Structure formats: C-alpha cells, structure tokens
Amino acid sequence: MPGTTQIYTFPDGTTLSEGLDKFVAKLSSESIKRHGKFTVALSGGSLPKQLSASLKHNTSVDFSKWIVYFADERCVPLDHEDSNYLLAKTQLFDFVNIPEENIHTINPSLVHDPEEAAEDYISQLAGTFATKDSVRFPVFDLILLGVGPDGHTCSLFPGHKLLQETVDWCASILDSPKPPPRRITFTFPVLNHAHHVVFVAAGEGKQDMLHRILDSPGDLPAQMVKPTTGTLSWFLDDAAAVKITSTTLKGLERL
Numbered sequence: 001m002p003g004t005t006q007i008y009t010f011p012d013g014t015t016l017s018e019g020l021d022k023f024v025a026k027l028s029s030e031s032i033k034r035h036g037k038f039t040v041a042l043s044g045g046s047l048p049k050q051l052s053a054s055l056k057h058n059t060s061v062d063f064s065k066w067i068v069y070f071a072d073e074r075c076v077p078l079d080h081e082d083s084n085y086l087l088a089k090t091q092l093f094d095f096v097n098i099p100e101e102n103i104h105t106i107n108p109s110l111v112h113d114p115e116e117a118a119e120d121y122i123s124q125l126a127g128t129f130a131t132k133d134s135v136r137f138p139v140f141d142l143i144l145l146g147v148g149p150d151g152h153t154c155s156l157f158p159g160h161k162l163l164q165e166t167v168d169w170c171a172s173i174l175d176s177p178k179p180p181p182r183r184i185t186f187t188f189p190v191l192n193h194a195h196h197v198v199f200v201a202a203g204e205g206k207q208d209m210l211h212r213i214l215d216s217p218g219d220l221p222a223q224m225v226k227p228t229t230g231t232l233s234w235f236l237d238d239a240a241a242v243k244i245t246s247t248t249l250k251g252l253e254r255l
C-alpha cells in the first residue's frame, strides 16, 4: 500500500531468501502481465547473494523479460572484484536466462571518468523508460536496496551533497566513504518514483542502524527513501530486526 512501510522478518538467511524469492517472483509475473517486462534495479553488497539464493532456482520466473539496472555501481572494470555487476553475474545472471542486452552495466570504457559514466547510464535509462511531462523520472517495477552501518543506501551517504539532487537520474561520486571511492548512483527521485522499493538487511551488525532508521524520524539516506506512490518494504532476518521497538513493530509479520 502506498505510503506505508511493510516490514517482513524471517528466522534466518535461508528463509529470508525464500521470502524474497516469493515476493520478487510475484512482482515479476504481475509486471510482465501488465507491460510485458519486469524492470528491476539491484544494489551491491550482500544483496545479490540474499536475492539469488532461492530465486536462481525458481523456474516459474520468466527471466527473459527482465530488464536489469544497477542502483549503484563502482567505477571499475566489469571483471574487477569490486564490480557490482560481477557480483550479480556470479550470484544470479550465470544461473538464469536474462538476455545479455537487457542487463545494463556501467559502460566499461568510461570507468575512468565517473561523470561521463553517469551521463551514459542516464542515456541507457532513457532508452528503456519513456517519460512524460507529469513523470520525469524512470519508474522501475522494483528497486532492491541494502543499507550500510552509517545509514547509506545506494552510494548516497549521510551529509553528502548528492542527497539534495532533484533533477539528474544518476550521478557520479568521487569521495565515497565506503571503498572504492569512485562510483555512480541512482538519485532519490529515481528511488522514490519506483512502484516498489525493497530494503534487504540481515545479521546482528545491522541491529543498531535498523533501530535508528525504523524507530525514529530522521534524515539518514535510508530514511529519505519514501516512494511517492509506490510501496516500501523491508526484508529482515530476526538477528537484524531484534532491536526494532516502536510502533513499526506492529507491522512486523511473517510473509
């Protein structure tokens, strides 16, 4: 439901991945029914592994209709160990039949110039998403996000000037506090125009930050993700969710 935050918790990583699989498979089939494709953006970090563990075995999903972007990417070659693309490839793409031309990577010939790479990524987005005067941003069916210990999401870090971006769809960052420093990232308008945004977080290392994000108002990057008409969900394991105390606890439920 738009405007609400749904929090799903799971006993462990395996059940979390199964829940995510179920959720993503349903959205994929609904989107393909509605407009013939499923547009999805992936983050790096632990997300690709959590997402793929169960999903890569799900033969009911029509991956041939998936169009994949990266919510953020590191400015490194595609075969570099820091590449979010490489991670998603080894975790998911190698197991399912997403057409190669539907996987939108950072342009490898531009990784030395983050600004150019961000411009190029905007052009790629413009080729996929027809925008209108009323909606000037790409509208993804699903954007999958992680959250860092400082409350960052994508490559949008606390206090950074990029948090104020209201026009550009994708931006470069040269001073990411999380290495590597040079990256490209979606901006908040893109995150907040999606039909569905899902955060995925697991493990006790996330407890304090999730308590802060979900139990009190604030302006951390993860708290600035507020889809205007879309839905926002959190998929957490019990270890990560244990310190969530406030009224949002009422929203905790098993999928």
Ligand SMILES: O=C(O)[C@H](O)[C@@H](O)[C@H](O)[C@H](O)COP(=O)(O)O
Residues within 6 Å of the ligand: 043, 044, 045, 046, 047, 072, 073, 074, 084, 145, 146, 147, 148, 152, 153, 154, 155, 178
């Ligand atoms: O490329 C990146 O670095 C990510 O997209 C980043 O935003 C990540 O999602 C968070 O840092 C959480 O990472 P973990 O899931 O590994 O904690």
